[in-house]
Amino acid sequence: MDLGVAGKKFLIGGGSKGLGRAIGTILAEEGAQVLLMSRSAYGLDEAATAIGPAASWVAADIADPGAIATIAVAVDDNLGGLDGILVNAGGPPPGEVLDLTDEQWLGAYQTLIGGPVRLLRALTPRMTGGGAILFVTSTSVRQPVTGLDTSNVLRPGVAAMAKVLARELGPAIRVNSLAPGRFDTDRVRSLDEVRATAQGVTPEAVKAATSSQIPLGRYGDPVEFGRVGAFLLSPAASYLSGISVQADGAMVTAIP
Ligand SMILES: NC(=O)c1ccc[n+]([C@@H]2O[C@H](COP(=O)([O-])OP(=O)(O)OC[C@H]3O[C@@H](n4cnc5c(N)ncnc54)[C@H](OP(=O)(O)O)[C@@H]3O)[C@@H](O)[C@H]2O)c1
Incomplete structure (x- = not known):
């Protein structure tokens, strides 16, 4: 199947590593131009070099209201048009509802909701030919993840935002969300370390115990997430909008 992304232009949030980088890599392999965005210039430069000439980068913190203008200028200068946006950054801090500080709650809000709203407010007018x-x-x-209450509380709001944006930006722009279970990235390794310390076991033991709860028996490889994400951003997914796709090896047991 041809994804139909050759010559198309994408902003890839969290593009320096992990799940964002995996999506950006596949889009570039399929002929798209990608602008990678994250905070660290060093990580971005390394990722863009690995991807090749189709990749450029901009260093910005999505939680910082002042960063949006920098990102918009980079979109105009490096891409000169926009067909798709991956809204993605680092995960919010672990902790339980009543133990998390106000600063942690507000920081999680800025990363997951405030920053994305400001980003899309600035960039959707540039998607003049539609897109995703x-x-x-x-x-x-x-299904709540034990010990990750900023995510448990705020992520369902993000999925709701994707749903309402699908109504508000359609028919020109499709909007979806993609929910990872456990993929082998720095984020998941660091969460496993936190759990290992709390339980007095090794991170490897946490990974083995978690994998045993996943019907596919293992953590996902980021490239397996990248393939789904690249598809959802591509014209090949032309009748998909307003949905949340789960990529979790059947880990979640909730029905439907
Ligand atoms: N991996 C999983 O299985 C899994 C499961 C559930 C949810 N998630 C969520 O999926 C997202 C991506 O996860 P991942 O595993 O790919 O994490 P990762 O490997 O830690 O990568 C996170 C990416 O986001 C960038 N980033 C972090 N904070 C940022 C900020 N404030 N502004 C802009 N960029 C920022 C990072 O680069 P810099 O550090 O240079 O900014 C990096 O490029 C996270 O929100 C995570 O919570 C992942």
Whole structure:
């Protein structure tokens, strides 16, 4: 199947590593131009070099209201048009509802909701030929993840935002969300370390115990997430909008 992304232009949030980088890599392999966005210039430069000439980058913190103008200028200068946006950044801090500080709650809000709203307010007018927006969420939109209450509370709101934006930006722009379960990235490795310390076991033991709860028996490879994300952002997914897709190896047991 041809994804139909050759010559199309995408902004890839969290593009320096992990799940965002995996999506950006596949889009570039399929002939798209990608502008990678994250905070660290070093990580971005490394990722863009690995992807090749189809990739450029802009260093910006999505939580910082002042960063949106920088991103918009980079979109204009590096892409000169926009067909798709991956709304994605680092995960919010672990912790339980009443233990998390006000600063942690507000920081999580800025990363997951405030920053994305400001980003889309600035960039959707540039999607003059239509296109697609994809939010990376989490399986916490269906079933709470133990010890990750910023995600459990705020991510369902992000999935709702994707749903209402699909109504408000259609028919020109499709909007979906993609919920990862456990993919082998720095984020998941660091969460496993936090759980290992709390339980007095090794991170490897946490990974083995978690994998045993996943019907497919393992963590996902980011490239397996990248393929789904690239599809949802592509014209090949032309009749999909307003949905939340779960990529979790059947980990979530909720029905439907
Ligand atoms: N991996 C999973 O299985 C899984 C499961 C559930 C949910 N998720 C969620 O999916 C998202 C991506 O996860 P991942 O595993 O790919 O994480 P990751 O490997 O830690 O990558 C996160 C990416 O986001 C960038 N980033 C972090 N904070 C940012 C900010 N404030 N502004 C702009 N960019 C920022 C990072 O680069 P810099 O550090 O340079 O900014 C990096 O490029 C996260 O929100 C995570 O919570 C992942």
